[in-house]
Amino acid sequence: MKVIVTYASAGAGHFKAAEAIYNCFKTSYKDVDVVMADALRWSLRFFKISYLYGYSFLVRHLRCLWRLGFWLTSFSAFCAVSRLIAKILNRIQTRGFAKFLEEENADFIISTHFLCSEIAGHLKIRQKIKSKVISVITDFGVHPFWLSEGIDYYIVGSDITMNRLKSEGVNQDNIKVLGIPVGAEFLAEYSKIDLCHKFNLNNNEFTCLIFTGSFGIGQIEEIVEALHTDVQIIVVTARNQRLYKKLKNKNYPSVRVFGFIDNIHELMAVSDIIITKPGGLSIAESLVMKLFPIFISPIPGQEEENIRVMAEYGVGIEAKDAKCIKNIILDFKNNPDKLKEAKNRIEKIRKPFATKAICDVVR
Secondary structure, eight states: EEEEEEEESSHHHHHHHHHHHHHHHHOOOOOOEEEEEGGGGGGOOHHHIIIIIIIIHHHOOOHHHHHHHHHHHHHHHHHHHHHHHHHHHHHHTHHHHHHHHHHHHHHHHEEESSSHHHHHHHHTTSSOOOOHHHHHHSSSSOOGGGOOTSSSSEEEHHHHHHHHHHHHOOOOGEEOOOOOOOOOTTTTTTOOHHHHHHOOOTTTSEEEEOOTTTTTOOSHHHHHHHHHSSEEEEEETTOOHHHHHHOOOHHTTTTEEOOSSSHHHEEEEEEEEEEEEOOOHHHHHHHHHOOOEEOOOOTHHHHHHHHHHEEEEEEEOOSSSSSHHHHHHHHHHHHHHHHHHHHHGGGGGGGHHHHHHHHHOOO
16 A cells, blocks of 8 residues: 655644654554655745745735735635636646656545645546545644545544534535644653753743744743743744844743754643644644643734634633733642643543544555
């Protein structure tokens, strides 16, 4: 059996979800020939650059323009036209990727990005491939771009996501509520005492993790200033080198600062609460680690929808500024039973075995 796990490298979440599925196949399904493929590898140069850098530029510097684009492509009056234009452009720009899928003609194509799902679904409708196409939606909301013909199964993270797909005309038999895939490292058992020793942390202190994804954006410096005298703080600045240097230079005794890392699961394991951007993968990882999230700096559109879905499960709180965050954190610190109750609500939506469940679909 041959499986292609495909993604498009626009934002880290799509890649991380694909990587989790790929690694699960490699580790636990020895009889499966699995290939991991970035659709942009075969795309035309300008299209690839636009995906790689256009998205990050817009969400960091032109959020109003991103919000407008997201709204226009979601609003029913414009959706049909925008989808048609997008489909035409995508098929022209990704002909190399389509040729790759045709040549491989795998038994299953598992996609973690709507671009890949659309191309694979279109090939299947035209009978260019015989693969079963599985689209793994990596947010808890559903933008219309995720909807494509030729999809055998949609994998979603919640019943609310499933209901949104049904409202768009997708048959319930084609939807599986299995969760958003995360890496096996988030399922492992860790010794908090050992990890605190590793990171030079006090095991008895209330610990807050601040992690806002690969961009390292948000009011992080202000949040650290507001909290550092009251709680122990771990900050991950990711690729934001300027912020990393500024926080390191402050040399706060209660603050540990990290740059771009590959062990966020260990930092989660020693934390009591997390302040994070509401990306689909960040939320899924936090839920698996049973960390109650405080949301900051949502990207307009999909991340705002993630917050709304989480709110329906009573999970997560959106905070607008550092003062609000401080009040929330100190309330949880001073009321352990309140934090315990908040973590218990995570069980309503937590799906720690999503990755394996997705791999099992091909059996």
